Amino acid sequence: MPDASPPASPDPVRRWRWVLLPLALLPTIGVLHAPFLTNYDDFWAIDNNPLIKHGFGYLPRLFTEGTLEHGHMQLAYASLAFDHLFFGSFAGGYRIVNALIHGLSALLVFRIGCRLLRGRTEAALLAALVFVVHPTAVETVAWVIQRNNALAQLFGLAALAVYLGDGTGSQQQTEAARGTRCDGPSWRRVAGSALLLLLAQISKTSAVSFFAAFAALELFFCSGPAWRRAARAGVMLLPCLAGAAWGLSAHAEQVVPVLGGPSAAGRLLGMLHLYGRAWCLLLWPAGLSAFYHVSPQLPPFDAAMAAAVLIPLVWLALYRALKLPLGRAVLLLAWFVGALLPTMNPCIGISFLLQDRYVYLALVPCCLLFADAVAAAGARVLTLRNGQRLGVALLVIVLGATSALRSLDWRSPGRLFLDATFKQPRTAFGHAYYAMHLFFLSNQKLPQQQKDQLLTTALAEHEAAARCDDFERLVYPLFLKNERARIMLAQSGVARARGDRDRASRLAADARALFLEVWQGRPERATEKGAKFQALKYLAFEALDSSRFEEGLRYLETGLQLAPENPELLLCRVAAWEQMGRDDDARREAERLIARPELAPHLRPILDRIAAKQQRKSER
Secondary structure (H helix, E strand, O other): OOOOOOOOOOOHHHHHHHHHHHHOOHHHHHHOOOOOOOOOOHHHHHHOOHHHHOHHHHHHHHHHOOOOOOOOOHHHHHHHHHHHHHHOOOHHHHHHHHHHHHHHHHHHHHHHHHHHOOOOHHHHHHHHHHHHHOHHHHHHHHOHHHHHHHHHHHHHHHHHHHHHOOOOOHHHHHHHHHOOOEOOOOHHHHHHHHHHHHHHHHHOHHHHHHHHHHHHHHHHOEOOOHHHHHHHHHHHHHHHHHHHHHHHHHOHHHOOOOOOOOOHHHHHHHHHHHHHHHHHHHHOOOOOOOOOOOOOOOOOOOHHHHHHHHHHHHHHHHHHHOOOOHHHHHHHHHHHHHHHOOOOOOOOOOOOOOOHHHHOOOHHHHHHHHHHHHHHHHHHHOOOHHHHHHHHHHHHHHHHHHHHHHHHHHHOHHHHHHHHHHHOOOOHHHHHHHHHHHHHHHOOOOOHHHHHHHHHHHHHHHHHHHHOOOHHHHHOHHHHHHHHHHHHHHHHHHHHHOOOHHHHHHHHHHHHHHHHHHHHOOOOOOOHHHHHHHHHHHHHHHHHHOOOHHHHHHHHHHHHHHOOOOHHHHHHHHHHHHHOOOHHHHHHHHHHHOOOOOOHHHHHHHHHHHHHHHHHHHHO
């Protein structure tokens, strides 16, 4: 009679899921009842986005038209459209879904950790716990529009989990005892991983960074002939290449020299600086901010560059001292470097140089490195298991409390931007975004004196932004000038309403001069073209209001060349033709545009006036 096989050990991931999933709410606990961030992406990208508000009827357009200015993140926007069916304008529902996705990613971290760390369940659990409560995850979980980041992490980790397989029980124990590589994945698992990785790319193209993890797995973890390992890596490269091409097509106009200057050595130093700061954010997540100051003039070598070089060497030394496999340390370090490469590379510029959401994909290998070394060191120092558990509990409590407090800053854009001005007083965008928040507040129904105070404070914040020695201030000069001019124009209107005509005229003249500078300036980034277009609209409207019709029409025609179907410009051109006596041109254009529902209420009075004029002429 054959021997009875030993009973299968319970799956630790299943046992701990009721701990990890509730902990995933901590990064968003302070904003569950807060509204969308009205002037920080959420409003125009979600609450004011027809591709999301009109449900699944718009799904084909998500994959054919892109999504406003966010490039190719269709799967993330499709999930937000699905949320809209259930939650409508209740932002807390969207954030709970973000937290659920984050919690599922933590379960996958646990699963991957059990496999990579050769069955050391305690170390894998520590990595999952640190990941789920880490304060740098707050920006991804609490900010609704970062659904793309959360989904990219989820599908990328799912691809890794399928690629590695379970590897539980006797197989894992044998591999750990012999120190051998694990069996490589079957071609079916490779195909499944490639499909999941493609879903990660459709969520956010920076998921291309997961290829570094797959390549490192084949080099240091998986067994088999070299040609087979290379073939498996090549299959995983295909969805990454598709995602990279897709992302570059969406952001082609942002391919500009970045931090460090045009030389190759300067770019490398700039990348080292950003990598060092990313390490510091993950290992010491204190003083997190919505924006970070980065000096445009980097020294030949600074503390951040030193951290980028020394911290990986410290990890390798720790692994050697603790007699852990060096190949595993190199694997995790390569994964970390690859995870940051799409946002901290020396060639392609992005919206900002450094933000918390950019390090979210690199959080997983960092947590695995930390847990692997700390668990091994703790087993030597703390021989009592209760002492180890107490240390883990204290760490999770401190990180969780920090995440919960950090989430409070995301309750409103004003609080978030004001917090950035205190923590990073030299960052231009902290001051500029806080100024724009005050500007939007001044558009509400408030007493004129209170409006004037808000706009005066906003203008002072913009002046502080202009004084900042900040890399992003130099990259976005037109944007900052345009926003400052809008504030001055609004302040001119308040001064006119309060009877101070001299001040109103002076502010209007200064605003017009700034708008002219913006229009005549050369945009450094694709996003600055929007600033030029706004300046052009103001110059056109101001010329028409001042009865300089020919000048206003020239600006309008230029604007319509850039945006042929812009409703504001089309309506203003019809109104200008009417005021200039070009009734036939105005009538023909109005009849052509009357079918557009957003223009019809404004065009009917114009057509009625033109018809009345023609009737009076015929009667004469």
